[in-house]
Amino acid sequence: MIRLEDVSKVYRTDRIETTALDGISVAIDRGAFVSVMGPSGCGKSTLLNVMGLLDAPSGGTVSLDGAPIRGYRDREVASLRNAKVGFVFQSFHLIADLTVSDNVEIPLLYRRMAGAERRKRVATALERVGLTSRRDHFPTQLSGGQQQRVAIARAIVGNPQLLLADEPTGNLDSQMGDEIMAVLHELNEQGTTIVMVTHDPRLAESTHRTIRLFDGRQVQ
């Protein structure tokens, strides 16, 4: 599904050079549920951003479905993200001005798709996360767990093959966190490949495989 070969990421400012990732080589197969663990600042989120084509690596190669992503233009990378990748963020990143439905619809707005089809897909995604009754609510009217479920619905509405979740339970209490994990496991069982950053060993244990990072290097 996605392959990283000798990937590095270096952030440079006027005075400082910070190596966030150093020689990472990872292959994630279709249908896998992989967790990424490590201490704060070890490069977990950077790894996820590189995998999700949000950030370009400083060195090495990222391949998606066997095709190396190199020299792509903004439009092409945006199109790939839209078609193949879904994101779930720790702080949800829902747009407060939009209703639940409108938030979930966002990825479909950047595709050629009729309004009726978009509405149908939004309804299906909300049904999958159990939030059909909240479709006209605004994010601020929902609990944290419900907001994260909306974020998951938004991530899966375009049927991406790869779901990247950056500490999806980090802002939730354990009960809500368990609910979210149950949704993610269900999606994985239905065929979605998931890479999830987490600090919680209990959650990592429930995934198929764990990648451990330390100071930007892969230690497991």
Add this chain to the structure above:
Amino acid sequence: MRSTLKLALKVLLRRKFFTFVSLFAVAFTLLVLLVSAAMLDHIFGPQGPEDRPDRTLVVLKAEIAGEQSRRNGWAGYGLLARTLPEMPGVERSTIFAVVRKLTTYHEGRKITCFTRRTDGEFWNVFRFQFLEGAPYGQDAETQALPVAVVSESTRDRFFGPGRAVGKTLELDGRRLRVVGVVRNVPSIRFLTFADVWLPTSLSRSDAYKKDLVGDFAGAMLLAAGANADDVSAEFARRVANVPINDDRFKTLSAHASTLFGAVASFFVFEGLEGKPPAVILGVLWLMAILFMALPALNLINLNLSRILERASEIGVRKSFGATSGALVRQFLVENIVLAGLGGALASVLTAIVLAALNRSGLIPHASFALNFRVLGWGVLLTLVFGIVSGVLPAWRMSRLHPVGALQGRFE
């Protein structure tokens, strides 16, 4: 596009304070510009007696100059009488005086009115709406017949309501017979405005017939298909051949141009006489844009400060496949919708202000209106405002790195 519009409206409705401040700035700016446009349209647009501005060339100003002396002002009758007749490409031409304020007594009442001396062709070049009677013809001018055309308000002041044709009034020591009554002409239509029109030849002296600079103006109605530039060039050739007959002066200059060009150069842009109207229009546009610059900069600033507030949204949209172009489009549409709402509000306010201006009587007989031409200018100005104030913030927002935007960093 529908969802972009929907989102734009939602964003504006949810950010009420921002929307209020922005709408106020946009609506006030556009209000001033629309009232100005309505006034300019009332002066230059195809309305009232001057309803064929595209076919009319006018001569307003003349100047004679020598080494020691210089005289300039309205054109003289002598200059116009030597240059306008039988002009190729011109269907009709007229020579008429500037308005003169006269005071008279009628049945013991003191009445002040503006009079204008004209030839008979005046009524063919300009089309007045006659409420009764008819204009005087060229025979009245050649035979110095004591006749007059009056406006409806003048009729009421002299004779009260009812028919006035056939009645007489005394002006400047002459008794004039009323032959026609026309609808009032706004005073800002300064080529045609008057309360009483009478033949030029009723003047007490013939001295005006020699003047190169005086108190007259000329107008030419172009024949169908005639080229205005050719007519202007021929007029310039004729002016060059007019004898000056005064040793103090060496050069004579006068230009035939459109009403808009002539009026603008006569009153506003002294150095631009004879320049194409496009130059003057360009200057007016520049003034409008400079006037819009301050609120536009304010809106740009407000929008830029909102990048921080909308960073998360930009990051999310980019993460889910929005290109920079799509984001520029979205933010531009939002700004244009805001400007559009401001434009609609400004249109309503403009209609109220214009109605108040009309009622105030500040400009006699003025009937400013929001017609399609003025609204067209409004739409254009609104679009310009929306795009100008939206492009830079939209571009800056679209260039944010998705990861930085999600983390609230802007580099």
